[in-house]
Amino acid sequence: MKKTNPSYPTDLSFFFFFFKEKKKKNQILRAKTAIVLLQKSKNMNQSLRSMKNVLRKEMRILLNQIPSEVIEYESSIVTEKLINSKEYLTSNHISVYISMPKAEISTKHIIKDIFEREKICYVPRWNNDEMEMVKLNSYKDYLSLPVNRWNIPEPGHDEVRDIANELDLIIMPGLAFDHQGNRLGHGKGYYDKYLTKCQQIYQNESIPKTIALALDSQILKDRSIPISQYDQKPDLIISYNNIIQK
Template sequence: MDTSAHIRALKRALRGDVRARLNALAPDVVKDESRKVLTHLFNLREYRQSESVSVYLTMTGGVSAEIETEEIVTDLFKREDFRSLPKNKWGIAEPPLEEARENALEKDGLDLIIVPGLAFDREGWRLGHGKGYYDRYFAKVAEWSALAGRPIPKTVALALAEQIVDTPLPREDFDQKPEVVITPAGPLSSAST
């Protein structure tokens, strides 16, 4: 087995293990840990100083437990219409496709990207859900920032305690590391608060 196939197999096995742990979490644990993580996020200097933020929306309905992000969206937009948005097939609230929304990469860029992940190691490396979306998104944003002469946005990941693994995650060349991983106990990295 070649090295990249071996790494992909390790990632696949780890994803299964972490999903099983997350699926075993009681909803009140997820809610409590989400509250703690969001308190740390809201106190993070990078969050407080950001004007343009990209944030993932919590998936519901049959997927693994993850940090509940609705409060972030409410805080950022200070709008009530978020709760009335229709949900897509993944249970994620989103505006109708025909509704015009500003694309930050077509205007002034982003200051902060809040990313999900399935697992994180103690060095802050991230294991995603296996589709490579955020690794490609980070690269796209970095390219746009360079062309626009803007700084690359800060990246922050949010994690439940069960998402932290003690051994280093298997990595490939394209894997991207968030600058800060926030857990219920606080940031894993040396982010300023």
């Protein structure tokens, strides 16, 4: 019997169709993979938020039980440590949080010291989900600030004030800290977003130093704070018994 060679299609449209279908299948596979990864990431974020919120609840209960005398005493020690630190002494433009009436280190005497040393003082002003640092003109100006819904003195939103465009040091609060230098905020992300913005504006060489102030009860002794890639570590954490570096 005579052997015949198999015939192959000479029309290239078959090959184009084959590769087009293969490309489409790959795109569908990549899309399905992306959806699975996105769902996993979403579940992890929800779990992380849940763990943070549980810790926040525990810390608020704990901190509200601390006597005002203890807070006042620890605040005085932490203030002395801060105002004698190299980071503070070499800074001229300083942003400092205005403390709540209880449950955290008081910054009243720090603000007073900033003006006594003729440094320039900026404090937070909140606008929805954003925070800006605005200039205080004097210690008397600080004492006359109106109180916001959290019972914290805050510059009025109808006041025209200089906004910080040059900072050497940011003194920040927190709800809890661990010995790895991680910080847990109150949940709004004000400082994390502000520090990210600073990194974009100031560039690497001139990014402001950051110091967080803490009561000893705010330092977790045997566990770590759950963190995400967006959480910012302060360069230094100062408490009554601890100095934790990044």
